[in-house]
Amino acid sequence: MNAETKSTDAFEPKIVAFVCNWCTYLGADLAGTNRLEYPANIRILRLPCTGRVDFNLIVKAFEIGADAVLVSGCHPGDCHYTAGNFHARRRWDLFRELLDTVGIDLNRVYFSWISAAEGAKFQKLVTEIVDKTREMGPYEDYKKLVAES
Amino acid sequence: MAKIGVFTCWCGENIARNVDVDKVSEAIAKLPGVGCSMNYKYMCSEPGQSLIATKIRELGLTGVVVASCSPHMHLKTFRKTCELAGINPYLIEMANIREQCSWVHSDKEVATAKAIELIGMAVEKVRRNHALQPIRVPVTKRALVIGAGVAGIQAALDVASGGVEVVLVEREPSVGGKMAGLSETFPTLDCSQCILTPRMVEVGQHPNIKLMTYSEVEKVDGYVGNFKVTIRQKARYVDIAKCTGCGSCWNACPKKNKIPNSFDYNLGNRGAIYIPFPQAVPARPTIDPDNCMRLQSMKNGKELCGICAKKCQTNAINFHDEEKFVEVEVGAIIVATGYQLYSIKKEQENPRIKGYAEYGYGKYPDVVDSLQFERIISASGPTGGEPKRPSDGKTPKSVVFIQCVGSRDNAKGITYCSKICCMYTAKHTMLFKHKVHDGTASVFYMDIRSGGKMYDEFVRRAIEQDGAKYYRGRVSKIEQVMVDGERKYRCYGADTLKGTPVVVDADMVVLAGAIMPSSGVTQLAQKLSVGYNEYGFLSESHPKLRPVETNAAGVFVCGACQGPKDIPETVAQASAAAGKALIMLSQPELTREPEIATIDEKLCAACGACVKACPYQAISIEEIRDRKGNFIKKTSRVNPGLCMGCGTCVAVCPSKSADLIGFTDDQVYAQIESLADVF
Amino acid sequence: MSKPVQDWSARVEELSGAKLNDCYQCGKCTAGCPRAEVMDVPPTRIMRSAQTGDVLEVAKARSIWQCLSCQTCTARCPKNVEVAGVVDALRQISIETNTFSDESLKVVSFQKAFLRSVRRNGRTNETEMATDFEARYFFRRFDVANVVRVGLLGPKMIARGKMHFKLGSPVKDKALVKRIFDKCGVEL
Amino acid sequence: MDIGYYPGCALHGSSNDYEASVRACMTALGVNLNELEDWICCGASAAHCINHDLATALPARNLGIAEKMNLKSLFAPCPMCSMELKKANDAIQSNAALREKMSEIVETPVTGAVDVVNLIQVFQAVGYETIAQRAVKKLDAFKPACYYGCLLTRPPKTLKFDDPEDPTSMDELLSKLGAQPVEWNCKTVCCGGGLTLCDEDAVAAMTYRVLQNALDSGANCVVVACPMCEVNLDMRQADARKLGLTKDVPIFYLSDLVGIAVGLNAKALDLNRRFVSISDELKGA
């Protein structure tokens, strides 16, 4: 977060979210319309579909200092493009296995289905991710690895 | 050299209350490539837009970021602004600092910092935007309507009357669908066939409608405005151009009245050459190859029977008929494949759905479903409208009607309400009571759902005037018992209003089975790239605002294939689909969003990962040849007419030869990296 | 005057595993229940009371002890609710709160006699259990007719070798059985 | 074939004729029954009414023994026992906390790894074809009403056996052996066995309904796979006669009929102790 505006040096988790344009992005909009407050630690990247989310993006997010990453899209059956989320789901499943073997902390990688109607779910999940990440602390392992590069 | 203009909106107090807009503008002005950064009370207002336009012209901006509300709200507005100001409308990005910032974070300092970052991301993205031109595709002014029940008939007539050619495909030998078999319709009790038959005749005669009965959609190629559809015409063994429909063939068939007629749900019989019902359109017969003695004997090299051909004056019968494939080119497709009733039997095809062994349907002959009852009570039905029960032809004196059989029953695997059963069951009780004055009609229901013009009055009439006995409760079991030598069906039910069990001995039981999409609809949906839910009901683009469009451009839906609905709703939706199709077909050409996938053909290894992953079959493997026609290499190539821009291909492409315009890797990585400095 | 309802629904859900709010009161449980016609509170009403949490009222009902645990209600419930499990939960609550009705004493005594026999021997000894049940029930209610009816069955059973005064094969670790009862907090 | 065996209290008590029949039949079919060592009562009809934990703990103790004995599957001829064992097994398998709690209560590790089976499933495992091949006598004198009662199929979520509304597994087996099972209404209608000592009037009416429907449907006997059903339908028949039951209906265990088919005699199957006596013809003499 911007150094000037930071009131204390307390750890503020940095979350990057890749969300689909048709469900989760609208769900986040709905959270706004309903004024459902949540921590400001999340930065949303709008993509057309979770099917577009290439996994190097997640690695990239850690490289630039993210403490947790969220990928979220439409519930199964609701995909604007009929099946993008199904494709994504299969890849996520495999990618998690790989990350786990490499020793990347799976508690820092979240996947969710949030529909355009689920503003409250968005709020709840983001709050939970921020709280949990705050509890875990900065992703020192990855940060160190980047710093040493 | 980039010169980006950033315009931060106060949205009145909506943003400015929680975001220090001056501080934002100041911080953004320092970002590389930003040529101007300012804020204003209402960017979407007329003066706000002209402020942007003026700056574009004055400063020669190469890109614009508007930091205000959600792009779903005003991206179109600001694109237009840019276009009017003379720069390409795709050179603008929005930063959502209202829905996703000021409205959800109350700490002004924190929200301001976040707003700066969100705008920073947008700036990095827009620096990498390119001018894009909408994709233009030509339109074939012809529509395909799949299914010729009341929905398909209505849609076809409306499109045809709008002056556009229609190909109407129906898999049964006649048009008419389920409605042609109904007795009378709620809430007016007018005769279903009387109102439908004139429409059926009209589709048969309309100069703009090409009717293809006994035919099915085999294959769909192409894309919006330019579909190529292959239709399989099944062998009918009767040349309907030669046939006059005189009837001498079907009257002479030795199998006449010996084969169960599926139009009567096997309660009545027909011959091996038959018309399914007297008002059929086309009024031309079909030979059922499984039951025709000649066609069966031909398999063994013999030529038995053939009486129908001998009787035919016009030589219309052709025992050597074969199925044909016809290709039609259309610009729009309307799906109207309707419904079928849930099979209540113990055995079910779909392992997810369970049968009602406790009701004995399929085991007890006088336990029928509601469509069978329609035929039993219909004047044109197998009993001539006299209510007779199937087992022994006796007039039932006591009939039990059970609603929600399958519907709203999680244990059987169907959770939804079938919507029309409350109404037609009330109708059934009335029709029964009108014919059997001393009879008892008992209804077991869970809730009465009779929203609709004159609908509740109709249900009340069944209870108050015609004396149908309504019990609020489900039936647990039906047993066949003998009472004083009479076959009865003992229904163990409940009256939850009284709080007691209720046992009714019935002569006949009518089960209001759940409405399911027609068989084969999911396969059709896959051919059309239309989504469907777990039950196979087709998905509309938006449940409220785009109820007849689908996410497959150029494909529209109407009627019960999209969800359970009654005749008035079906007809209204059919007209709506026809209207939408006509609007589309009235354009000289179609424009489509240019934010679609693209392939770097030089680097593509043509591994085909994208081809298989594309939900729209929009990518194919093509050959690259030099001017002389020598083969150079293979590559994937995107069909811009078909691509919807989901980007699944980008994610699966190992070499990243695939990219998504508008959301390129270049843009996305830049957005992420813009956060590196602040994180 | 109606009194405010004390909400026991959470406890019922915990004991039964049933999701009470799933019930939409269709009546299929009552419709199929072999005992519903004699019940003071039929299954659908039991479910409704459990749903609203008004459990102590229905814990008094005769019907929860008239239930045969035949599971027809659970098997046919269109919402997959554990109706029979809810009845079991209510029985447990009625014993814990001592709210079961007088008319149900006979069944309650029988079930307790059954478990006492298990607690003592590790297995039921039907003769011992029947005697225990009859004796205790008799002294509570002086129901002579019952003793006679059951007593009449005795000789018939003995004649067919169906009544045994000793357990066929005794359980070795009887102490463990007692510990199991104690750890579950069963008082009989 | 080897299989774990949990007789349950009834088979060691009033229904010891069922045990005799089952054991004779299994021996004839070459099925070796490994009786659970030091088994205890499963709590059957009573525990679930009184205490939820106890209702899981009693079967859990037996499951723990079975696991210790390395038994993959456990045969409980009494459907009430097999239902309670299965229910506890499922609950323990799917819930780690419960697994821990129960292991502690019963002082034996229990993981929920045992496959509990009923009598019909044992016959299925042997194979209907195999049984038919071993048959020496055709059951053509039998027109049985196959009575599944409550707990062979219910609750379906736990039992996952046959169709809970229209089961046919017993009918299929007996048809293969030459009997002619009747189509009737009461295959899964409760006979009232659960309250046979507490509510005689109600039980008599329920017994009457089942037996009369069997007779009306043309049956000459009722076949059960449950000791409670047998004792209730057999013992309460006198009361049912008072309500109008038109004649006596002999009650058989399924193992009796299979036993007769493979050549066992009435003595081996212990058929002489029924309340309603069985004719010599049906005894297979």
Next chain:
Amino acid sequence: METELRNAIRKLLEEKTVDVAIGYGRVGVNGAVGATFVTNPDDVDRLVWNNECRQNLATHLTRAEIKKLGKPAIVVKACDARAVVVLCNEAQIKREDVYVIGVVCDGIETADAAGNKTGALMGKCLSCVEHAAKNVDLLIGDEAAAKALDEKNAPNAKSVGHYEKLAKLRAMSQKERFEYWREQFSKCIRCHACRQNCPLCYCNRCVADKNRPTRIDTSSSLKGNFAWNILRAFHLAGRCVGCGACAAACPAGIELDLLNLTLANAAEDQFGYVSGKELGELPLIGTYSPTDKEEFIR
């Protein structure tokens, strides 16, 4: 077997069934075994077959310089044969355009840093349950013996060799695993030998070499090495046939095949998918089932 192999190839070349044979020969200064290309029937004696034939020759099928030589015959072990199948399924070669000679393989020995045999079998060989190559035009060697080996290995196939290593790795804590790879990847010099030797890394330009945007740090840094190795493994998800060429080629001795094995294992466990099993098989990634598991999704 070696003679049989030479004779078969001589015949193929003589009869002009193929134009070139891709086989193994002693090519290194110290007699190390590597790829050998024979176009003249008289040269077939240069070909060898022994338990040092570590390379997966399928790599050469997609190389432009080899393609120029005409229709190839290729010598493959069972694992390599699966790579040929994947290449066909991914339209990089046509099955009818290559003559595949399978050799029954009873295991390949590992080499030490100097390239000498160690006497120990490669990890993949310990758990091999397919000793005779499938989908081949000609199989050389004793099929029955191969089958016996398959059966011998089958019971413990998932617990020995590199499976054992993977199990050990997975038994560590997440932090320990991270530290393990951190150490391993710190040795990576980004020589890309893994890519070069992988039969399925055939992209015209690797994404790791692309800029605009630079998706992966191109220099040898820990950051870039992590990103590269994750990406390389994931690009092979549902494709890697487990030939182990990557790990064998790695000069730093990083056990890259463990990452591939993780994914192959997950593919088999969760989707019943084994890559390279059948011609015409659809890819794992790029297809889906509506019932794929998703309990990890919130």
